[in-house]
Amino acid sequence: MIYELKIEDDVPKTVNSFLKQLLESGKVDAVLAMQETPSGKSAFPTMISDPEKLNTNVFAPLLPVSTGAMVSRLTKIKGSDKPLAVVLRACEIRALTELLKLKQADLENIVLIGVDCPGTFPMKTYSNYPGDDDPTEVVLKGESEENMRTACLNCKDPVPETADMIIGIFGADTDKAILLDTRTENGQELVSDMKLSEVATEEDREKAVLEIRNKRDEARKAFIDEHSDIAGVDKLLEFFDTCVNCHNCMKACPICYCRECLFESDVFDVEASKYMAKAKSKGAYKTPTDSLLFHVTRFNHMILSCVECGLCEQACPSDIPLMDIITAIAENAQAEFEYLPGRDPEEEMPMIVYREDEFLDVGEK
Amino acid sequence: MSEEKEKKNEDFEPKIVGFLCNWCSYAGADLAGTSRIQYPPNIRVIRVMCSGSVDSVYVNRALLEGADAVLIGGCHPGDCHYINGNYKARRKMVLLKNILTTLGMEPDRIWLRWISASEGQKFADTVKEIVNETKKLGPNPMKEKWNI
Numbered sequence: 001m002i003y004e005l006k007i008e009d010d011v012p013k014t015v016n017s018f019l020k021q022l023l024e025s026g027k028v029d030a031v032l033a034m035q036e037t038p039s040g041k042s043a044f045p046t047m048i049s050d051p052e053k054l055n056t057n058v059f060a061p062l063l064p065v066s067t068g069a070m071v072s073r074l075t076k077i078k079g080s081d082k083p084l085a086v087v088l089r090a091c092e093i094r095a096l097t098e099l100l101k102l103k104q105a106d107l108e109n110i111v112l113i114g115v116d117c118p119g120t121f122p123m124k125t126y127s128n129y130p131g132d133d134d135p136t137e138v139v140l141k142g143e144s145e146e147n148m149r150t151a152c153l154n155c156k157d158p159v160p161e162t163a164d165m166i167i168g169i170f171g172a173d174t175d176k177a178i179l180l181d182t183r184t185e186n187g188q189e190l191v192s193d194m195k196l197s198e199v200a201t202e203e204d205r206e207k208a209v210l211e212i213r214n215k216r217d218e219a220r221k222a223f224i225d226e227h228s229d230i231a232g233v234d235k236l237l238e239f240f241d242t243c244v245n246c247h248n249c250m251k252a253c254p255i256c257y258c259r260e261c262l263f264e265s266d267v268f269d270v271e272a273s274k275y276m277a278k279a280k281s282k283g284a285y286k287t288p289t290d291s292l293l294f295h296v297t298r299f300n301h302m303i304l305s306c307v308e309c310g311l312c313e314q315a316c317p318s319d320i321p322l323m324d325i326i327t328a329i330a331e332n333a334q335a336e337f338e339y340l341p342g343r344d345p346e347e348e349m350p351m352i353v354y355r356e357d358e359f360l361d362v363g364e365k
Numbered sequence: 366m367s368e369e370k371e372k373k374n375e376d377f378e379p380k381i382v383g384f385l386c387n388w389c390s391y392a393g394a395d396l397a398g399t400s401r402i403q404y405p406p407n408i409r410v411i412r413v414m415c416s417g418s419v420d421s422v423y424v425n426r427a428l429l430e431g432a433d434a435v436l437i438g439g440c441h442p443g444d445c446h447y448i449n450g451n452y453k454a455r456r457k458m459v460l461l462k463n464i465l466t467t468l469g470m471e472p473d474r475i476w477l478r479w480i481s482a483s484e485g486q487k488f489a490d491t492v493k494e495i496v497n498e499t500k501k502l503g504p505n506p507m508k509e510k511w512n513i
Contacts, residue, residue, distance in 0.1 A: 171411060231469025233506050237513065263510035281431070284511035292513045293422070293429050299464050300457075329467045337456075337461045351460070354452035356442060359459045363442070363451075363477050 003180040003196035006274040012057040027080035039096040041127040061139040062126040066254035068095030072105040079106030089117040090160040094307035094342025095254035112356040114160025119152035151310020171205030227324040242318035252315035255302040379433035381500040390438025390445040396485030404489035408416040417450025433509035434499045441479040
């Protein structure tokens with residue numbers, strides 16, 4: 001059911017007062033949502049239990065970490081005993097869904113509130129936003145997508161379909177009201193005591209959602225085409241030329257969940273004489289070793305669950321535009337297995353299932 | 366292909382890394398040896414417990430260090446000692462080949478074959494086939510790359 005939330009002051013404050021109502025109703029013990037840090041330079045998913053401390057801005061256009069990964073951290077040892085509402089964007093819910101399949105999170109007593117995502121800026125841009133404009137207002141108006149992260153401009157789906165409830169801006173006149181779409185019984189139950197008016201027609205929203213999806217789809221296709229020339233050994237080595245092998249991309253990735261990554265272990269460490277042998281076989285050998293091995297193998301390990309949040313690209317100290325190649329790799333690999341990460345929590349991950357009569361051309365040609 | 370390069374390919378002896386499963390393919394290779402079936406000495410065999418245990422990292426490692434081809438040998442479908450490891454190996458290699466294709470990286474250097482413990486001849490034929498096909502592909506360009 002889609003309800004309207006009348007605007008009080010502005011959009012973030014309206015959502016904040018809705019969350020405050022939730023908290024005060026006692027139906028949830030805490031809310032995990034994006035809250036600006038005191039300096040205003042950044043915002044992080046913050047767990048808030050005191051309604052007085054609630055000063056959220058769920059539309060703050062930045063993605064410092066994936067809230068999906070944060071839910072995993074909070075619930076990995078044991079799920080929540082008390083009801084908790086988590087506010088996340090579409091890519092964050094997709095990441096959480098994948099982590100659930102990997103048994104890295106527990107949704108016991110957790111209700112997921114999704115927000116329509118108009119896109120985010122890189123951290124650095126958000127912290128020092130040029131001019132006097134407020135970055136949140138800029139994205140909510142949707143007039144300019146300048147400076148936005150490429151991952152966002154090519155987003156697979158900015159609407160958090162699998163949430164219990166969606167706070168919607170697509171198809172709403174954000175000067176007057178925003179939308180509240182309850183999609184599950186849990187979501188409906190949360191707002192059952194609130195006095196909310198239903199929207200007259202859902203057509204506007206459907207139309208707006210279709211429009212933004214088409215826009216992102218087209219951008220994505222064009223983007224993949226545009227970067228299809230990054231292929232072949234030489235181009236690839238050039239692409240990763242500035243990689244310092246810091247593994248930040250892996251650490252920022254919500255899907256890379258291994259406690260100890262293979263590449264942080266000593267599996268590849270050998271005696272000096274063996275490195276010398278390598279140098280002799282090729283005449284020269286760069287250190288740190290295995291940069292390309294790390295990236296290609298990391299793609300193998302996470303790409304089927306890649307939700308394309310672009311956090312890897314944001315984490316790179318050398319500003320390697322990782323999404324330039326990851327977008328195409330994810331598209332092709334996920335298509336091969338007809339798998340879409342985050343689409344359905346019940347869907348099995350491709351690498352743990354099999355059929356006897358598939359890919360027959362790969363085993364025996 | 367230029368004449369010069371063709372000549373170079375004829376002289377070139379590919380290095381092949383083979384990951385053979387303990388229960389079928391390795392026994393098949395062993396049978397080829399004890400039966401004195403001749404096959405090219407280009408393959409370096411690594412015994413693994415199951416083809417399903419061959420992570421893409423090992424295949425990538427071999428290819429990036431300059432191996433000209435990689436063979437993953439497993440039990441025939443339905444015969445896996447661990448019930449379904451070979452089916453999972455197949456999915457892993459499909460994914461790896463898909464990614465290498467997107468990256469423009471020669472997925473044809475990866476071979477997946479089902480060789481049973483009684484198929485010494487098939488093992489020998491498989492190695493011959495890989496050597497011939499790899500000679501057509503030419504040496505792995507990664508051999509020359511020192512900045513990987």
